[in-house]
């Protein structure tokens with residue numbers, strides 16, 4: 001039998017691919033195994049700002065750009081301070097992560113970075129077919145952005161889509177110790193949309209206008225809403241834009257697990273690692289990578305027990321509610337953030353709560369649409 005080019009090939013060197021490669025390289029179990037990370041991009045730009053929460057110190061602290069222990073939730077009816085302790089909300093710039101990961105991985109003689117676009121992975125011949133050439137391996141971890149969910153009529157589909165701009169002001173305008181998780185005061189056609197504010201200093205903040213909707217929109221809509229927020233809500237006239245980012249994150253109960261096969265494991269967004277009801281995946285990726293590698297080491301299939309059926313069901317119901325009644329977003333999130341402690345909310349989103357706590361959280365948000373969506377998703 002011909003020896004494959006690599007032991008593992010990781011298709012896509014973004015968040016999931018690089019976290020997986022870093023953990024493989026740290027683990028003595030995989031010592032001497034050749035791995036390749038194939039990506040068309042050199043990853044030389046800051047294309048994303050990742051935020052996540054965790055208790056106390058964490059493994060990415062050296063890369064963290066800013067963190068907060070205080071937050072705020074604002075809607076038409078309420079303004080609530082969120083005291084996160086013992087949690088911190090941490091922000092990391094993707095460029096810092098890419099550069100760190102590349103520098104670490106390049107130290108290892110058995111890790112190879114390849115710039116190519118993979119068009120197909122052939123399960124039978126265990127070959128990834130690229131635009132430049134083909135590559136063989138014993139197993140593939142594939143994080144190419146998924147597309148199949150878009151055509152699936154049976155799954156709920158909400159898009160978390162947004163534009164963020166980092167602005168600099170002349171005067172002190174922001175409290176650098178308090179970020180805004182959601183501010184519902186700027187609205188768009190009875191849809192679920194809010195502004196998210198990450199203050200970096202008293203004169204600089206990343207401000208994002210975000211939708212959780214079944215539809216996408218044109219860029220000028222985000223621009224109008226961002227300016228409305230800055231000028232009418234924050235009452236800032238004098239500012240300049242120093243950076244911007246846009247994104248579309250699928251929030252769906254699509255069964256991504258269908259696409260795993262014997263020699264191909266889907267990872268990242270393609271593997272369903274984005275929490276369907278929140279769009280967060282940075283910390284989820286860390287947990288799933290760790291589980292996936294311990295599965296391999298104990299002789300199980302890599303993807304085994306990576307997801308909780310119970311929480312998938314909760315997420316599916318919530319997405320169905322938002323899909324059918326997108327106008328309810330503001331009132332549902334207002335109840336969520338005001339009737340529960342922030343610590344319980346974060347534990348719930350981390351899928352660490354007990355059933356009795358989950359019932360209490362669901363009761364706190366109750367609306368008759370939940371019953372309809374429950375039966376719809378049953």
Ligand SMILES: Cc1cc2nc3c(=O)[nH]c(=O)nc-3n(C[C@H](O)[C@H](O)[C@H](O)COP(=O)(O)OP(=O)(O)OC[C@H]3O[C@@H](n4cnc5c(N)ncnc54)[C@H](O)[C@@H]3O)c2cc1C
Pocket residue numbers: 011012013014015016017038039040041047048049050051052116117118119143144145245246247248249267268269270274279280281282283
């Ligand atoms: C702008 C933005 C901001 C976000 N902010 C947060 C946040 O604050 N917190 C959070 O938890 N989550 C956030 N997310 C969600 C999620 O964490 C990110 O989308 C994350 O990057 C997903 O990781 P991934 O590895 O699946 O995808 P990616 O990081 O996008 O990696 C996929 C990689 O595949 C490569 N690729 C694509 N096609 C091919 C091909 N044909 N062959 C080979 N390689 C290919 C791409 O170049 C890319 O490098 C954000 C998402 C976006 C878009």
